[in-house]
Amino acid sequence: MKKLKSKGDENVLAPIWNWKITAFSAALLFIVGILAISFGPVSLGFQDILRTLFGLPGGLTGQDRTLLLDLRLPRALLAALVGAALATSGAVYQTVFRNPLADPYLLGAAAGAGLGATIALTSAGADLRSLLPVFAFFGAISAVLVSFFISGKFFAEPNSLLLSGIAVGSFATAVQTYLQQRNSASLRPVYSWILGELTVANWEVVTWSSIYILIALIILFTVSKQLDGLMLTDEEAYSLGINPNKLRVIAVVAATLATATAVSASGLIGFVGIVVPHLVRGITHRVTNRGLLTIALVGASFLVLADLGARTLLSPAELPIGVITAFVGAPFFLVVLRKKRLVSQ
Amino acid sequence: MINISDLTVRVGQRSILSDINIEIEDGKWTCLVGPNGAGKTTLLKSLLGSMPYSGSITDSGVEVFRNHDRNVAFVPQHPQIPIGMSVSEYVMLGRSKRDGWGNESNQSRKLVADILKLTGLFGMQSQFVSLLSGGEMQRALIARALVQEPTLILLDEPTSALDLHHQIAVLNNIELLKERGVTIISTMHDITLAAMYAEKIVVMQEGKVLLHGTSDFVIHSPELKSAFENRINVYTLDSGRPVIVANKDLPNN
DSSP states (O other), X not given: OOOOOOOSOTTSOOOSOOHHHHHHHHHHHHHXXXXXXXXXXSOOOHHHHHHHHTTOTTOOOHHHHHIIIIIIHHHHHHHHHHHHHHHHHHHHHHHHXXXXXXXXXXXXXXXXXXXXXXXXXXXXXXXXXXXXXXXXHHHHHHHHHHHHHHHHHHOOSTTHHHHHHHHHHHHHHHHHHHHHHHTGGGHHHHHXXXXXXXXXXXXXXXXXXXXXXXXXXXXXXXXXXXXXXXXXXXXXXXXXXXXHHHHHHHHHHXXXXXXXXXXHHHOOOOSHHHHHHHHHHHHHTOOOGGGHHHHHHHHHHHHHHHHHHHHHTTTTSOOOHHHHHHHHHHHHHHHHHHHHHHHHO | OEEEEEEEEEETTEEEEEEEEEEEOTTSXXXXXXXXXXXXXXXXXXXXXXXXXXXXXXXXXXXXXXOTTSOEEEEOSSOOOOTTOBHHHHHHGGGHHHHOTTOOOHHHHHHHHHHHHHTTOTTOTTXXXXXXXXXXXXXHHHHHHHHTOXXXXXXXXXXXXXXXXXXXXXXXXXXXXXXXXXXXXXXXXXHHHHHHHOSEEEXXXXXXXXXXXXXXXXXXXXXXXXXXXXXXXXXXXXXXXXEEEEOSSOOOO
């Protein structure tokens, strides 16, 4: 992918978005996905995989078939869903809050979701596991609203949103830890979930998380084109035919649902929401939300690759996937921070 | 014709605008002047239709509040500058209402290129808007308003942050809109410039319209001085152009 250039004709501008980039990232996701399900302690051949997936004769049988269909495939799908959800909601938060450093983690959304999920897991007796996303959603949306109102009401600096998000996130984490310690009986499931793992992936988890994530993403892709208007003042957005407040509410609620579901399904996996959107914008030199689908696809590829690393780097032991995303993401975050200072002076 | 009758705007208990009754002619440049806090920006937002008001504002006989059928461009005094957005993306946003969000016709891409040339921004289209100078940014805003092909454009202090050279450049760019038959309503601090460019002037003070009429009439009206607490003097140059100069010393009563 190269920087978009105008094609010869001086009198016509280059298109704002080149949809070939979107098609390219879809192809990338497919290739990365096949790679991910083929590698592991037991290597599976690409041909065998494709034959099995498309139901052609000569596919895998026996243990290999189970390994592919019941372990690796749901895990790769879950990684893709979670990656798409985190990257897309990061990009949307960045647009809505007009802050290039906004991210599900820095806004406290993820920690809030974690608190909500912990409440569900530690609630006495009842098995609320399938209601995890609902609890996580209410935790996350409360955290986002609290961060937003604290920062908007008491501070004028844009970065105060991040600072209040970090404070709200720490508070939610503290309450979560307290709940965990009080309910030592359910400590183990909570703890293994917090570590951020896709090892629990099975078709049941993939099914319920895909429902919530797809609903959220479809809403976000539907409003994505208008989201560009939120980068302007409310009056300018209004003059271009947008109702900024309504759009903001729809976008934040949908992005938070995506984040909350991702957190419920896989625990806390940081930095995807900041690395992927900036990577896509940096390569294409475009900030338009027409690139949102591309950001989702690249986010999916990113997390599938990160999970491949988590499974294979210390094989047969597993590395928590959050470690890999932080290893790549933290230095990247610093680069974005520095670039933002240069650009906004 | 824009018809404002009994317009009152309240924010909380405070009355920002009260009992405004004026008519604004189509295809003319009308300038709102007055001291800070007179309610000029609020009147612009009411004319846009994004601000709740009581009374009525009709544009060609239709009430403007929340009426998205009109095509009105708005140029704010303090624009939100999107980080990482290029000039071409920024100006192309002006086509969103016409082409539908997320689409741009080939015709629009040609129009935007033409307007960038007209406003002297061609060649800078891949530069980030956040790196533009004050004068360039103002021209980018006007370029976006031009490609919107509006019937009415509202400009809030389009020249306030600029040096004289750039002020003239921007005001000449706004005149391009008038040549296309667009109605222009702007606020402006500099009454001399307002008198030079606008055909009509509305003088506001504490949320009320003090006087309004042709630029000539308003400039030479004694009430203009009282709106600025007698701290201005009006002189006429040999060319016949009026010049308004601030009065350093408070007048003796």
